[in-house]
Amino acid sequence: MDIDRRNNVTVIGNPQGPAVVLAHGFGCDQNMWRLTVPALVDDYRVVLFDYVGSGRSDLAAFSEDRYASLDGYARDVVEVCEALDLRDATFVGHSVSAMIGVLAAGMAPERIGALVMVAPSPRYIDDDGYRGGFSAEDIDELLASLESNYLGWSAAMAPMIMGNEERFELGEELTNSFCATDPDMARVFARTTFLSDSRDDLKSVRVPTLVLECTQDVIAPREVGAFVHRAIPGSTLVTLDATGHCPHLSAPEATNEAITGFLASLR
Amino acid sequence: MRFTDLLTVGGKLYHETHFAPLLRMQGEINGIALEIKQAGGDRLPVLISSAVKNGSTGEPLLIRTTVFDARDRRAYEEELLRSRKAAEEARKEAEADRARLQDALAVLQQSLLPATLPPVPGVETAAHYHTASPDRLGGDFYDVFPVDGKRFAFFLGDVCGKGPQAAAVTSLTRYTLRAAALHDPDPVSALTTLNKVLQERYTGGDPRYCTAVFGVLEPASATGQVAVRLAAGGHPPALRADGTADFLPTPGGLLVGVLPAPHFATATTTLGAGDTLLLYTDGLTEARTGEDRATLYGDEALRDFVAGHAGKPPQALVQALTGLLADFGDGLDDDTALLALGVPASGPTTKNPL
Amino acid sequence: MSPLRITTRDTATGPVLEITGEFDYTNATELRDLLGTLTLRPGRRLVLDLAGMTFCDSSGITALIAARNHVHAAQADIALAAVPANTLRILRIVGLDQIFPLYPDTDAATRS
Numbered sequence: 001m002d003i004d005r006r007n008n009v010t011v012i013g014n015p016q017g018p019a020v021v022l023a024h025g026f027g028c029d030q031n032m033w034r035l036t037v038p039a040l041v042d043d044y045r046v047v048l049f050d051y052v053g054s055g056r057s058d059l060a061a062f063s064e065d066r067y068a069s070l071d072g073y074a075r076d077v078v079e080v081c082e083a084l085d086l087r088d089a090t091f092v093g094h095s096v097s098a099m100i101g102v103l104a105a106g107m108a109p110e111r112i113g114a115l116v117m118v119a120p121s122p123r124y125i126d127d128d129g130y131r132g133g134f135s136a137e138d139i140d141e142l143l144a145s146l147e148s149n150y151l152g153w154s155a156a157m158a159p160m161i162m163g164n165e166e167r168f169e170l171g172e173e174l175t176n177s178f179c180a181t182d183p184d185m186a187r188v189f190a191r192t193t194f195l196s197d198s199r200d201d202l203k204s205v206r207v208p209t210l211v212l213e214c215t216q217d218v219i220a221p222r223e224v225g226a227f228v229h230r231a232i233p234g235s236t237l238v239t240l241d242a243t244g245h246c247p248h249l250s251a252p253e254a255t256n257e258a259i260t261g262f263l264a265s266l267r
Numbered sequence: 268m269r270f271t272d273l274l275t276v277g278g279k280l281y282h283e284t285h286f287a288p289l290l291r292m293q294g295e296i297n298g299i300a301l302e303i304k305q306a307g308g309d310r311l312p313v314l315i316s317s318a319v320k321n322g323s324t325g326e327p328l329l330i331r332t333t334v335f336d337a338r339d340r341r342a343y344e345e346e347l348l349r350s351r352k353a354a355e356e357a358r359k360e361a362e363a364d365r366a367r368l369q370d371a372l373a374v375l376q377q378s379l380l381p382a383t384l385p386p387v388p389g390v391e392t393a394a395h396y397h398t399a400s401p402d403r404l405g406g407d408f409y410d411v412f413p414v415d416g417k418r419f420a421f422f423l424g425d426v427c428g429k430g431p432q433a434a435a436v437t438s439l440t441r442y443t444l445r446a447a448a449l450h451d452p453d454p455v456s457a458l459t460t461l462n463k464v465l466q467e468r469y470t471g472g473d474p475r476y477c478t479a480v481f482g483v484l485e486p487a488s489a490t491g492q493v494a495v496r497l498a499a500g501g502h503p504p505a506l507r508a509d510g511t512a513d514f515l516p517t518p519g520g521l522l523v524g525v526l527p528a529p530h531f532a533t534a535t536t537t538l539g540a541g542d543t544l545l546l547y548t549d550g551l552t553e554a555r556t557g558e559d560r561a562t563l564y565g566d567e568a569l570r571d572f573v574a575g576h577a578g579k580p581p582q583a584l585v586q587a588l589t590g591l592l593a594d595f596g597d598g599l600d601d602d603t604a605l606l607a608l609g610v611p612a613s614g615p616t617t618k619n620p621l
Numbered sequence: 622m623s624p625l626r627i628t629t630r631d632t633a634t635g636p637v638l639e640i641t642g643e644f645d646y647t648n649a650t651e652l653r654d655l656l657g658t659l660t661l662r663p664g665r666r667l668v669l670d671l672a673g674m675t676f677c678d679s680s681g682i683t684a685l686i687a688a689r690n691h692v693h694a695a696q697a698d699i700a701l702a703a704v705p706a707n708t709l710r711i712l713r714i715v716g717l718d719q720i721f722p723l724y725p726d727t728d729a730a731t732r733s
Contacts, residue, residue: 027284031292040412095284141277147348149281149300194280218271219283243269245283249291427683429646474690476683478715501715521716525686530716549714560643560676561707 001061003083007049007076008056008225011084013041018084021047021112023077025095026118028195029055032094035252039097039260047089049080053185062185070096070196074103081111088113089264095119095219095245098228100202104224114266115209116259120228121220121247123197133221139194146186202231209235210262211253214242236262270332273303275310286315290330294319300337300344312341324388376404379437387419389486390493390538391611393581395589397550397603404434407548407604408441412448417485419456420448422501423546423606424479427522438476439468440523443483454481456496458523458531462500466523476524478502480517480546483611484608493538493610498531503566504543508584508609512574514566515544537554543581543609545573550603551588554595564595581607623675624648627655634731635665637696641673646680653684656691663696670699672703682711689721698722702730 003009010030013020020040022033040046047263050057051073066072077100081089091112093101098120105112124132124141160258211234222239227236238258242251273281278301290296295318302310322328329434376398384392391610398405409423422444426436440461447460458481469475482497497505497515501522504514520532538544546567576587585607592599623642630637636659640652661667669688671677676725690698700722704712712718724730 025284028288028292032288034292134280138280139275141275142280143277145277145281145301149285188548216269218279244287246288246291249288378625425679427679474683474687476686501717518713519716519719521719522686524719526720530719532716 001079005078006052006058006061007080008058009080009083010048012037012048013044013046015045017044018263018267019047019084020044021049021077021081021089021091023091023101023125024050024054024091024096025093025097026056026189027095031055032246033248036092036248036256036259039256040263043260044263046087046130047080047084049180051076051189053182053189058142058184059182062182062188064188066122067185067188068192069197070100070103070192073097073100074107077101077104078108078111079238081108086111090114090116090266092116092118092259094248095121098203099196099198102205104200105207106201106204109206112207113207114262115208116212117209117228118212118248118260119214119217119225120211121224122199122228122231124194124219125197127197130227131221131223133219133224134194136195139191142194143187143190146183146190148212180232197229199231203233204226205235206231208262208266210258211237212247212258213234213237213239214244214247215239216243216253219261220247270330275302275304278302286317290319294321300341303334303388311335311467313479314340320395329598335577336388344595366501372404373605375434375438377440379405379408379434381410381412382522385413385419387411387486387608388482389488389491389610390419390484391581391609393585394607395585395592395595395603395605397589397592397599399550399602404437404505405433405602406433406437408437408481409546409606410441411606412445414448414452414483418452419484420444420452420482421484421546421606421608422457422479422481423548423604424477425548425550425602425604426477427475432475436465436469436477439464440479441571444479445518448481448483452483454483454496455531457481458498458500461483462523462526462529466527469524474524476501476522476549479523480505491540491610491613493608494535494609495538495544496533497534498533500531501525503549505534506547506570506573507538508543508545508573508577509539512570514570516559538608538610541578541612542612543577543584543607545584545588546604546606547588547609548602548604550599550601551592551605553601554592554593554603555600556599564598578612580611581609625651627651627671629655631661632668632727632731635661635667636671637702637727637731639667639670639673639727641675642683643676644681645676645678649680649684650665653687654692656688661692661695661697663699666698666700666731667692668700668702668724668727670702670727670730671708672726674705674708677705677708677711680727681708682715682717685721686717700724700730702727 017255024030024032029050052061089112091101098117101115124134126132211229229235240247240251240254247255271282286299297316299315301315303313305311314337317330317332319327391493406426411421413419426433428507443461443464444457449456478501480499480502482495484495499517499520504510504516507515515534517532517534521529552564552566553567556562576584584604588605625642625648628639689699702724703726
């Protein structure tokens, strides 16, 4: 299996530097890190990739079974690390990828030596004594949103949707192309992400961990950030003065500063 | 109040995971379908486009957002989506139907042929069936089965015509011959019974016939030789391979099912150690070997081919013929059945036929 | 491929059908359809002139048998004239050379 191709792996930066793996969350692809990469390339060997079903990954490698649990995505991460023979890499995961990183570090402790969790949430749906911020119905609504937007993109191409012509390729003319993934695969990723519960996995983290949260994040509210911080022994929590779920895009300087500071502390 | 506060919860999730990152990365985003919560609790489908306005040094100043009422369009899209789902369902159903039909065809096809040939003491048997089309039930048939304590019957033939009607005749033919042989294993008697059954069943404007060769094997345990008696109706002659190969003529045997009282041709032979009897249907000899429809493989070429493999056990001969069939490629457009019956050569080769 | 053509003419002994071209499963029913339109009186003879028939498969053979049944049902008779060598070989294998009167040409078939 060609892991490089399957996960569209990109390696840039300083080949002699410690490895930093940047993992995108549900929604987009490795392009999300475009404002983070410049801060790292001088000192670190930076590894970017797309999960199968996202970005320019090999869609043929998609398996509904494998990706019905976060373990499947975590196995992909481990395989990427193995293919590049990474040791003691720092895994920077956004959103659901933060939890995927926790699972991957458990599977291959020699590969992953530190974690940066950007806007993590171990469980999105409320539970007894736990507030994730969402209900199961909300997740159904998200799936409907996904659906209507894949349709929305292509509404002008109704004949093709109806199967009269070949299924259209996602091309450059589509402005929203960074998130252009196969809708069926996106649905699996969405369900796996938002129905996951990885709270118990947090306790098992044994590597230095930085938790980054935003002051105003609809998806991962502050109480979730606090929960993650409490659950991971010895972790550091940094609250970024940022709005939204993507501080690496909305507040890149502060995010980069927190990440590079943490990386420097590891050396 | 923030813009996302207007959205449904699912819409918020979509906004955070898709809309906002894209807007940041691209500077603008167009035509995203979301729903806005209305004061009364209803939802208003909208299409949203946003653009970031940057200051003179490129720093983002504000986001301009346009919201279109998309009720009609959403209704249209939902209709499209429903149609697509319906079409998808219909396609899946059609595929499932097709798979069920294929399964049914496969079961029926299997009922026309023996799954395995029974062991015949002192005789090695081998058979092959080439299907011209997986969708089309075959019209060729063969079988080998015991008729009493010491004798075995065998038959092979070809029903005229193609498709399910032919397959129905094939089925009738196979089970008629098996039943007839248990009653009276005499080859002419078995073919005569089949002839009567076909005549009776297919009276009137839709006559059905088949070619058939029917035989009885009687191994003599003392000598190791096997006596063969056979009768043929409308069927190409069997080939007998010893050191060389020759046809075992059955001239003048009429197609089974054509006339009320037909003549069937008989032949007898004895197979000794290393001898093989080959039965085949005309798919083999009528395979096209040239551009022309009339340039066919033919009897002589088949005899030469079998002579070239004389002395080989039935399994090896059938294997070689299977290769020959494959070599015909598109030239082979009919079903073809092969049945070889042989007495193993004496000596060490018996234990290791290949 | 030469398409099938069947032409009909009447002689003193009965109708003569000339079959030319390739006679196979794609067109074998044409003969049966045509026979349905012919009226054969008892004692007459139907001659199938095969001189121009370039190919005949098992469906063609089946159609010949159906023609024979049709003709016999009308208490008439059937004969084959000028059977090409390839088809004659097949007729021999399936034993039909014994149940169809065979003649070298239509003249001979309509004379006897």
